[in-house]
Amino acid sequence: MAQVHQFSKALLSLQRHRLSVRTLFSSRSWNPVPPRNPRICITHRALSVTPQRYAALAASLPAQPTVVLYTPSPEYIEKEELDVELLPPEQVKLEITDRAAEHLSKIAEREQNPEAALRISVESGGCHGYQYNMQLASGRSPDDYQFCHPSIIPSNILVDAVSFSLLNGSTIDFATELIGSSFRVTDNPYAKGSGCGCGVSWELKDT
Incomplete structure (x- = not known):
């Protein structure tokens, strides 16, 4: 009978101890590890942008067809014997994002x-065969x-006739990144894949 009494007493003590521990850890005053600042976490995630992720974001930016102010002089092309065929005006296409135009205006x-x-x-050059200058x-x-x-306006872009034969249909954007800001050529229909991570060098599609 004494053993049963001792066991019951020990069990009651253990239950009280568990209750005490539970109360201690559930107390609002107990905070061994401060919670993360959600703003810090968001900032960290925003900075962790890979080149592939940036390319996807840049490709989704709204762009507008540009206005063609001038076309190359056929007489000059013939005189200089430039190896290029001028496109009909209706086939000349170049798009530009608002932020690129705003930066050009500035x-x-x-x-x-x-x-x-x-x-x-x-x-010619770069790690993929061609590069933008x-x-x-x-x-x-x-x-x-x-x-x-x-x-x-103004937001002028100049492209020589020879270069434009490899740029027709592209989009001009202005990219702002941690390492710096620069103009970029995106969505070039003549470029194979996404090109180099630097956004300058690219490979010509197989014809």
């Missing part, structure tokens, strides 16, 4: 030159196409 304002433009050319230009050449955004 450049023109900064340069105090409404004719300031982004010159895009295609050159982008420079600031103050005016067009006789063999240039000149484009602009339909409503954000």
Whole structure:
């Protein structure tokens, strides 16, 4: 009988101990590990953007068909014996995002030159065979196409006739990343795959 009494007493003590432990851990004043700041977690996830993820985001940005302001001079093309066939005006297509046009407009304002433009050319080289070369230009050449955004003006883009034969149908965007900001050519129908992660070098599609 004494053993039963001792067992009951020990069991009661154990139950009280468990209750005490449960109360301790459920108490609001007990906080051994502070909760994560949800804003910090969101910021960390936002910074972890892979080149593939960025390409997907960039491809989904809305773009608008540009207005063709000028086309290359056929006389100049013939005189310089440039190996290029000029496209009919209705087949000349280049799109631009609003943020790219807005940045071009800011450049023109900064340069105090409404004719300031982004010159895009295609050159041999890079890790995939071809690469985009982008420079600031103050005016067009006789063999240039000149484009602009339909409503954000000035937003000039210049592409020489030879380069445009490998750019027709592309989209011009302005990318802002942790490592810097730059203009980008996206959705080039002549490019194979997504190209290099730098967004400059690309491989020509098999014909």
